[in-house]
Amino acid sequence: MSVFLHENSIRNIGSKNQSTRITEFLLLGLTDNSTIQLFLFVFFLVVYLITVLGNCLMITAITLSPSLYSPMYFFLRILSFVDICYTTSTVPKLLMDFLSEVKRISFMGCVAQLYSFISCGGIECIILAVMAGDRYVAICMPLRYTEIMSWKLCMLLGSICWVIGLLNSLTHTIFTFRLPFCKSHSINHFFCDIPPLLALSCADTTANKIAIYTVGVLVSIGSFLMTLISYIFIVTTIVKIKTMSGRLKAFSTCASHLTVVILYFGTIAFTYIRPISKYSLDQGRVAPVLYGIMTPMLNPVIYSFRNKEVQGSIQKIFRKNFGIC
Template identity: 55%
Template sequence: MDFLQMMGRENSTLVTEFILLGLASKPEEQLVLFGVFTVIYLVALIGNMLILLLVSLDSRLHTPMYFFLGNLSVVDIGYISSTVPKMLANYLSRDMSISWAGCLSQMFFFISFGGIECLILGVMAYDRYVAICHPLHYCTFMRRRVCALLAAAAWAIGLANSAVHSCLMSILSFCRVNILRHFFCDIPPLLQLSCSDTQVNQAATFALGGGLVSSSLLGTLVSYVYIALAILRIRTREGRLKAFSTCTSHLTVVSLYFGTILFTYLRPNSTYSQDQDRALPVLYGIIIPMLNPIIYSLRNKEVKGSLRKVLGRS
């Protein structure tokens, strides 16, 4: 405890760097986590890059669904890269510090890619809705220009949302402890450490961040209500199972992703615990970006066929 207090510099000096304690404090535990997260990071990079390669090389995958999957792969690469490399470097060097500018940059990219992922998942739900409920008009509703505008809007809104949070965070003062019991710089733990009034930041988190997540989640839920009604109208059991199977992977990730996001950000700052809640971002910020290429695409027959085709050419 004395060491933590010394590292925290509990005095009136403004904090210029933070100490990221990570997910473990013992060297042997850090070594295990270094190996685990190195494997996860490599799997995520290889899986998502493979999806991008296949979508770009195979003309059969030049469809709206795979266009959005390609966007999701780019987002997932950025999402996991915003936190894991710094965490691995900290475990390897035993230097757990991060500058205030580096902390703010890390938060900006993490919130950006998180917001974009929310919106892309919502757009993908709309794509499934059109494919199942309006199959004859799918090519009309999901024209290339429409898909490009939907993806561009997701990126623009996600970046703008993160820019607002980062600007509000940059004007706060940190003059007490500088220890973050976390593996990256995030909004809730930073607000807890600030010695400034954080009411505006909390309001922005609820209004902007909550609005982004809630609107995407609401759009997803509405899409699936219509999808469920359309599936129930299919006469054959095989037809219903086939239609539902196209949505199960997306629905699983949506449930995990939005559930943890809502629990982390849309609650009072006073109920946030750095010790108890630092493991949640591991699920939606690290595990899900690794699983997305597997559950969305690598189990898909079209992607498997494309992979065999590319390997055959090689």
């Protein structure tokens, strides 16, 4: 019996030592085909530039335009900043890897990437719900909108988004990197994400799965339900509007927001909420491209560039600084 325990302790020590010796991981990326990698490099470079420029324009327009000093644009500015951070957490490293034969990432770099990616994802979930609540107050209680959506409340809601998002990510990061990674150091993904990292561990990952299904689900599903409930009330109110022009304008705003909500929350649910046993690492590499890369690029177009006030503010900025538009 003592010999058996001794052998088990040696194995455990060996696993822990193997885990502590890991100073870097290898990312398998999106594809091994060199021709496709070149195409993907150009594609993601263009997407990243559009994302950064579009969201920077949004932030600049809101900051420099007094006419846009309202709660809705306050939250849009937060969303734009988060979207820049969201894509920056993965795309620059992805672009470097497309040009590298061996796609390495240091252990601490992996920790930082996972933490920043999950943080931005959580903040985006909550800010989308807050924006839906803002639209609910504006459409369903227009006479009390200024009173309810005070700047004090806006600052509080913005702070709550950041605190919950950062704490949510901290929980997942701690639970993930406390594991010994003794099966392999090759991550079947283009960035450090929770499911492929769990697949590398030889330890019990029950606590991690519980964290995914509790903390993660509370943030994502809770935000989605708040958004859904807000829009149920919004649609109910819009139906009662007598003028067709008023209905069309309100429905257009709701449809744009709901499109992003469905795309964003739907891909998150597809990736994280289904049973771990049915999770495909190959399929899981595609979903983050949608909600972590493509959605941040589309947000400025959907939320901002279709808005005449924002368009006018951007034109004024270009006219004043570059003499165009």
